Amino acid sequence: MPELITPTVRLRTSFLAAVAEFHAEPGQPVPWFVNDVDPPALTDPEAFAPYVARVLAERTEAGMRADAGVPMTTLWWAEGDELLGRLAIRHRLTPSLERIGGHIGYDVRPTARRHGHATAMLAAALPVAAELGITGALLTCDATNTASRHVIETNGGHLIATKGPKLRYLVPTSGAPTT
């Protein structure tokens, strides 16, 4: 059974394969987290642990990303040693995240899509968000992103606003349906 796990060097090989898949996906923008991987970590096994450590440090006020402006918990969705997707929970919102990004963002690697992973991954993340004190998670997605809209709505998301091409949903973090 896939599960949400703390990022770990154990999944290095699969993580790098997933990164290559995202780069090779035709006609799709490369997710920001792929471009964010420290370049040495892509080739040097010794550099992967510092990259993972940096991602883990982003959970703290001291290590938070300057561009996010808030601590962020990154989790990986994995089955055994295979990475299927990743998800990040921002611990609070900024005016910028209120507009785009919200509390939670996620990606499923191209070869693992349409197997229910994003739906299950978000369901598994909602209790984690609740533990972080988030009672209602703001999620934003493009109106054209049918898959993400399904993921959010299946997890109890209520559409609260539409601004241009962006939809804003509020997802209760407790009492969400399990998948």
Ligand SMILES: CC(C)(COP(=O)(O)OP(=O)(O)OC[C@H]1O[C@@H](n2cnc3c(N)ncnc32)[C@H](O)[C@@H]1OP(=O)(O)O)[C@@H](O)C(=O)NCCC(=O)NCCS
């Ligand atoms: C959006 C994304 C995370 C969905 O991942 P996934 O694991 O394929 O999603 P699921 O398998 O849980 O599918 C959820 C629903 O969307 C539907 N779906 C999946 N891909 C679809 C597609 N390309 N077109 C239409 N519907 C799609 C599924 O059939 C399912 O429908 P259901 O709820 O009626 O059963 C994935 O496509 C992805 O990583 N996209 C790029 C990054 C992205 O858009 N992230 C979200 C930003 S808001």
